[in-house]
Amino acid sequence: MSLTPGIIASSLSGHLITGNFFLISQQVLGSTATTVTFSSIPSTYKSLQLRVLARETYASPSVTYNSNLTLNSNTNYTLHYLQGNNNSITAVGQTGNNVAYSYGVPSGSTLANTYGAAIIDIIDYSSTTKYKTIKSISGADVNNGTYNKIQINSALSLDTTAVTTITFNKATSAFDVGSTFSLYGVS
Amino acid sequence: MATATYVPLATQTLGSATSTITFSSIPSGYTDLRVVLENIQAASGCLTYGRINGDSGSNYSYTSLYAQTNTPNTTNASNQTYLNLVSAVGPLSSSPSFMSLDIFSYTSSTYKTMLVNWAEDYNSGGVAENNVQLWRNTSAITSLSFFNSSSVNFLAGTTATLWGI
Numbered sequence: 001m002s003l004t005p006g007i008i009a010s011s012l013s014g015h016l017i018t019g020n021f022f023l024i025s026q027q028v029l030g031s032t033a034t035t036v037t038f039s040s041i042p043s044t045y046k047s048l049q050l051r052v053l054a055r056e057t058y059a060s061p062s063v064t065y066n067s068n069l070t071l072n073s074n075t076n077y078t079l080h081y082l083q084g085n086n087n088s089i090t091a092v093g094q095t096g097n098n099v100a101y102s103y104g105v106p107s108g109s110t111l112a113n114t115y116g117a118a119i120i121d122i123i124d125y126s127s128t129t130k131y132k133t134i135k136s137i138s139g140a141d142v143n144n145g146t147y148n149k150i151q152i153n154s155a156l157s158l159d160t161t162a163v164t165t166i167t168f169n170k171a172t173s174a175f176d177v178g179s180t181f182s183l184y185g186v187s
Numbered sequence: 188m189a190t191a192t193y194v195p196l197a198t199q200t201l202g203s204a205t206s207t208i209t210f211s212s213i214p215s216g217y218t219d220l221r222v223v224l225e226n227i228q229a230a231s232g233c234l235t236y237g238r239i240n241g242d243s244g245s246n247y248s249y250t251s252l253y254a255q256t257n258t259p260n261t262t263n264a265s266n267q268t269y270l271n272l273v274s275a276v277g278p279l280s281s282s283p284s285f286m287s288l289d290i291f292s293y294t295s296s297t298y299k300t301m302l303v304n305w306a307e308d309y310n311s312g313g314v315a316e317n318n319v320q321l322w323r324n325t326s327a328i329t330s331l332s333f334f335n336s337s338s339v340n341f342l343a344g345t346t347a348t349l350w351g352i
Contacts, residue, residue: 116300116319
C-alpha cells in the first residue's frame with residue numbers, strides 16, 4: 001500500500017493556542033511511589049481533566065483495576081462502570097465506596113514497557129453547593145489474551161466541598177518509574 | 188503559572204477522495220497527542236485502521252468494548268499489523284463517523300498506549316465504542332496514517348485534525 005503525502009505537522013508555524021486548556025501540574029515518576037497527589041488546585045477553571053499513564057511494580061502478571069483516586073479527604077462515593085475484560089463484559093454499580101474511581105494498570109511482570117491509560121474529567125469541581133461528578137475512560141492492553149481491560153466509568157463524590165486535592169493511590173505495590181500524571185484545567 | 192496547551196498541529200479537509208490520511212514530521216514538544224477524525228467512507232462495511240511511523244510489523248494489539256446492536260460486545264487481538272480503530276463495520280458513505288484517538292507520552296521510550304472513542308450512527312445501525320490500543324515500539328511517534336479496509340477511500344469532506352496536549 002502506498003501512502004499519499006499528508007500535512008507535515010512541524011512545518012506549520014505559529015501554532016494557535018486555543019487558550020482554554022491549561023496544564024496545571026504534571027508528575028513523571030523518577031522513582032516508585034505509593035501515592036501521587038495534586039494539592040492546592042486553583043479554583044479558576046470550570047472543570048479538570050486528568051490524563052494518566054501508569055504501571056505498577058506488582059510482581060504477578062495482571063492488569064489490576066484497584067488503582068484509584070480520592071477527592072480531598074472524602075470517603076463516600078457512588079460509581080458505575082462498564083468493563084470489557086478480554087471476551088467478557090462486566091457492569092457494576094456501587095454505593096458507599098471509599099474511593100472515587102478505579103482504573104487499570106499493568107503490573108510489573110506483565111509486559112515490559114507497557115502502561116495503562118486513563119482520561120478522567122471532573123465537572124464543576126470548585127462548586128460548594130453540588131456533589132462532584134466524574135467521568136472517565138481507561139484501558140490497558142498488554143498484547144495478551146488474558147489481562148487486557150477497557151473501562152468506562154461514572155462516579156459521584158458525595159461532598160459539596162470544592163476540590164483542592166486529588167490523590168491517586170496504588171493498587172497493590174507502587175506506581176512504577178515513568179508513570180505520568182497530568183492535571184489540566186479547562187476554562 | 189498554568190501553561191495553555193491543546194494545540195492544533197495540523198488539519199486536513201479532503202477535497203477529493205483519497206486512500207490514506209497521513210500526519211508526518213510530528214513535533215516532540217507535547218506530552219500527548221489527540222487525533223480527531225470525521226470519517227466519510229466511500230463504501231459501507233469497512234473498518235478503519237492506522238499505522239504509526241509506517242510500521243507494518245505485527246506490533247499492534249487492542250481491546251475493545253462496543254455496542255453495535257442491542258447487546259454489548261468486547262473483543263481483543265494481539266500481534267496485529269495495524270491499529271484496529273473500530274471493531275464493527277462502518278457506516279454508509281452519507282453518514283460520517285467520529286473518532287478521537289488519544290496517544291499518551293508519544294515521545295517516551297516506552298511502548299505506546301492509546302485510547303479510542305468511536306461514534307457512528309447511520310439511521311439503520313451504528314456503533315458506539317471505546318478501545319485501548321498498544322504499539323509495541325519504544326521510538327518516538329513522528330508520523331500517523333489512517334486508511335480503510337478493502338482499500339476503500341475516504342471521501343471529500345473527511346476531516347482530520349492532530350492536536351498536541
